[in-house]
Amino acid sequence: MDHSVLQLKRISQHLAVVQLVTQDVAVVSLAGTSKLLLVPVTFHLNDTFHFDSEKLSVGQTISLSLQTAGIEHHGIPLAARGHRKHSRAKRERQMSEGEEDLIPTVQHALCIGDVISGTVKSVQANCLLIKLEGGVTGFVHASEILDQVPNGSFPSSKQKVGNVVTAKVIGGREVKSHKFLPITHPNFSATMPELTLRPSKLSGDCEVMYQSEQLADQLKSYKPGQVLTCYVSKYNCTKKCLDVEVTPIIQGSVELLLMSQRVKHLKYPKKHFQSGQALTATVIAPDRTNTRLSLSLTGACSLDEGSITLGTIEKVTPHLGVTIRLPFGKTGQVGLCDIADSYKESPLEELTLGRMVRCCVISKNEHELAVSLRSSRVYPERESSINDPEITTAKDLRKGQLLRGYIKAVGEPGVFVSLCASLSGRVLFNYVTDYYVKDHGIFLASIPKGKLVTVKVLSINNGQGEVELSLLPQDTGAPDVLSKSLGLPSKQSKMLNDAKGSVLKTSKRKRRGSESEQVSSKKLKIKKKQKHSEEADSGVEVYCHEEDSDAEVEGSNTGLSPVSQQPKPRKTQVPRLEVSRSFAWDVSLNTISPVTGKHEDMSSDSEDDEPEDSKAKLTRREKEVGKRQMEKELMKAEQQLMDPNRHPQSADDFDRLVLSSPNSSILWTQYMAFHLHTTEIEKARTVAERALKTISFREEQEKLNVWVALLNLENLYGTEESLMKVFERAVQYSEPLKVFQQLASIYTKSEKYKQADNLYNTMLKRFRQESTVWLSYATFLLKQGKTDSTNALLQRALKCLPQKEHVDIIAKFAQLEFRLGDTERAKAMFESTLSNYPKRTDLWSVYIDMMVKHGSQDEVRHLFERVIHLKLAPKKMKFFFKRYLEYEKKHGSEERVQAVKEKALEYVESTSLSVDS
Numbered sequence: 001m002d003h004s005v006l007q008l009k010r011i012s013q014h015l016a017v018v019q020l021v022t023q024d025v026a027v028v029s030l031a032g033t034s035k036l037l038l039v040p041v042t043f044h045l046n047d048t049f050h051f052d053s054e055k056l057s058v059g060q061t062i063s064l065s066l067q068t069a070g071i072e073h074h075g076i077p078l079a080a081r082g083h084r085k086h087s088r089a090k091r092e093r094q095m096s097e098g099e100e101d102l103i104p105t106v107q108h109a110l111c112i113g114d115v116i117s118g119t120v121k122s123v124q125a126n127c128l129l130i131k132l133e134g135g136v137t138g139f140v141h142a143s144e145i146l147d148q149v150p151n152g153s154f155p156s157s158k159q160k161v162g163n164v165v166t167a168k169v170i171g172g173r174e175v176k177s178h179k180f181l182p183i184t185h186p187n188f189s190a191t192m193p194e195l196t197l198r199p200s201k202l203s204g205d206c207e208v209m210y211q212s213e214q215l216a217d218q219l220k221s222y223k224p225g226q227v228l229t230c231y232v233s234k235y236n237c238t239k240k241c242l243d244v245e246v247t248p249i250i251q252g253s254v255e256l257l258l259m260s261q262r263v264k265h266l267k268y269p270k271k272h273f274q275s276g277q278a279l280t281a282t283v284i285a286p287d288r289t290n291t292r293l294s295l296s297l298t299g300a301c302s303l304d305e306g307s308i309t310l311g312t313i314e315k316v317t318p319h320l321g322v323t324i325r326l327p328f329g330k331t332g333q334v335g336l337c338d339i340a341d342s343y344k345e346s347p348l349e350e351l352t353l354g355r356m357v358r359c360c361v362i363s364k365n366e367h368e369l370a371v372s373l374r375s376s377r378v379y380p381e382r383e384s385s386i387n388d389p390e391i392t393t394a395k396d397l398r399k400g401q402l403l404r405g406y407i408k409a410v411g412e413p414g415v416f417v418s419l420c421a422s423l424s425g426r427v428l429f430n431y432v433t434d435y436y437v438k439d440h441g442i443f444l445a446s447i448p449k450g451k452l453v454t455v456k457v458l459s460i461n462n463g464q465g466e467v468e469l470s471l472l473p474q475d476t477g478a479p480d481v482l483s484k485s486l487g488l489p490s491k492q493s494k495m496l497n498d499a500k501g502s503v504l505k506t507s508k509r510k511r512r513g514s515e516s517e518q519v520s521s522k523k524l525k526i527k528k529k530q531k532h533s534e535e536a537d538s539g540v541e542v543y544c545h546e547e548d549s550d551a552e553v554e555g556s557n558t559g560l561s562p563v564s565q566q567p568k569p570r571k572t573q574v575p576r577l578e579v580s581r582s583f584a585w586d587v588s589l590n591t592i593s594p595v596t597g598k599h600e601d602m603s604s605d606s607e608d609d610e611p612e613d614s615k616a617k618l619t620r621r622e623k624e625v626g627k628r629q630m631e632k633e634l635m636k637a638e639q640q641l642m643d644p645n646r647h648p649q650s651a652d653d654f655d656r657l658v659l660s661s662p663n664s665s666i667l668w669t670q671y672m673a674f675h676l677h678t679t680e681i682e683k684a685r686t687v688a689e690r691a692l693k694t695i696s697f698r699e700e701q702e703k704l705n706v707w708v709a710l711l712n713l714e715n716l717y718g719t720e721e722s723l724m725k726v727f728e729r730a731v732q733y734s735e736p737l738k739v740f741q742q743l744a745s746i747y748t749k750s751e752k753y754k755q756a757d758n759l760y761n762t763m764l765k766r767f768r769q770e771s772t773v774w775l776s777y778a779t780f781l782l783k784q785g786k787t788d789s790t791n792a793l794l795q796r797a798l799k800c801l802p803q804k805e806h807v808d809i810i811a812k813f814a815q816l817e818f819r820l821g822d823t824e825r826a827k828a829m830f831e832s833t834l835s836n837y838p839k840r841t842d843l844w845s846v847y848i849d850m851m852v853k854h855g856s857q858d859e860v861r862h863l864f865e866r867v868i869h870l871k872l873a874p875k876k877m878k879f880f881f882k883r884y885l886e887y888e889k890k891h892g893s894e895e896r897v898q899a900v901k902e903k904a905l906e907y908v909e910s911t912s913l914s915v916d917s
Contacts, residue, residue: 433471
């Protein structure tokens, strides 16, 4: 480009002559210069069709606008190629919002830095349109209106249409022209002047906004943690994020969980974040597409220990905790001990899927975060009542400390109790219960996971992080973890029985020993008598006896018995030969010791043989003692069987009980529970089937109780298919509505909320005329926190139920709102009902009861004042005056009590006067 072109200071139209035309470009010569220029004919691959009026030919004179005149030029580029007039009529097309009055080919001579004046043409949420001289329209972004923008304000609302303003040109923004169809004519574009109204930029220099600068480079200039002001564009419901604008070029987005730390703001984001609103944001980083910034309105650009943020419940794991989706694509785990400062029996009951909660990060690792929902954590500025202090490590414990925790597991080593997310304590089986438990499977069946228990710290090993605990009632002061209905014996009674058994065994042994001594003493007396009779015999007999003894010795040496050698008379068989053994005539003193030793061996053998004989043959005294003992045991067993408070301890005991009371559903369910405690599921099912066949068909409630027990069994230990089979049978043989309600209650208690919701919808279709079904479903929805669904349910109920039940159903829905939902909505429901039925004293009474429980004293007194001024029957007015007086006596002062009495007297006097008149 020659010197004459470089000297062009302002953008304007120039004439050029076409010298050459190709398929993609045309070569033209600029008038007044000797330079050739290239003009594009097509702008993309699909730009192949052109009208005859658009085609260029050699020698044709065309009008061009200079796109750039060199590096020293700072003007505002206009259309790259001037438009040509068509032979056909111009097409009218509505402009998009914000550009409806733009004229893309209006020529002007504005340069960056020019200070101009104009009139506000249009005020929009994020911009102003300024009408300049010559019919040019300028654009002012919301960020270029004020120097100091308060958080939450709307800068564009400061200006009104018709205001005269002074602006400065800081750049240009390219916009599409809609004068022709954009598909067939994509090459027509225009540039709108970008202006600023900020006083600081009007008086001094300002940065130039080049639209040609790479967007990625501009995004890199924003550092993580940088604080800036952004302006709301809209809330994207699909992506669940807030689209904002930082500058006319830089845009950003804020994910839902980073928009606020207040849950109610996130429930209705369109209400709290309106278009054009200025917000203070923190830069996180450019997003994945590298086309906009990721911002945070909570001031957090990352999640560290101690960070407080909002999260959405993503998963509820029974007996363990919940999984929460956190900002920045993170997830957190919340244990049972980190849900509240005061533990509950069912801590997960109020935590439903999709609910937003405020949480605090307590620990951080590479994979997941540990999160706490305790009020003392998420609201550190408030004073929270902490009944169960937070425990992080074993160092926070001390020996002998009493604390509460949740059952984590039951295994071979013992029972494990969760004290926090990262610490569990062990309870040995000896320290679990005061009952004697022989089978450890009873612990597994009777102690459910997630049960809240009180434990005592016995020992702490800080090095290994091991904690030994106790669940015994004498240590914790709490009831035993095992129920009395199991019929287990206590450890003390078991020890006493063992001690009695050992005492009986020892007494039997002593008795047998004394009897054996008596028998031996009798034998000794007989021997002594025989000895005396032998001494009284003659000496010849003694000599003969001695010869017989010598013959016996010789016979023993030769292997022959003395009887075989020579038959002796019967008189010689008397045991007098023992004399020769007791004393030897012709032996020395050295031979005495072996004889005495042999005699001792024989005596010991005889003593060993005597107990065997006594065992084989019982004496009369032993038989009498055994009979007495057996009679005592039989009497004891009969007394136990006759005891009405005795708990059955075996299947035979239950069989006897159900035979005596076959229609008692309590006994049958206890029989089922007995088998479940021993993990015999099939036997429990068999018992249930026996009960259904045995109980009389007239006992409908008893049979229904057994069906409910069987439904509970299948819900806990069976499959969904087996549960549905039992449910269908129960509906067939019992009242359907009651069976439906019982199954819904079972689903709710076992935290199967999806199945419960589906069942309730089925009940509404089948039992739409039953008000109890609508109330049960409303209770379920309110416990889940779905208050909006409850309001829609009431409208459905009013359409389905008869007209005469409308007032009662509205009153009961209002009571549910008082107990479980929004008290303000409940008040509105009561007020609207009483306005239509002011003389329904039952509604007034219920309304007063609810306000006494859930309202303030001023509200209750105001309600009483309204009631006592109604025109009701004297009997009913007396009832309300009496209640008003009782309330003031309990909650008010003497002056208020006296005031109520005076109002009652005034009413009585006015009533009597009206009667007299």
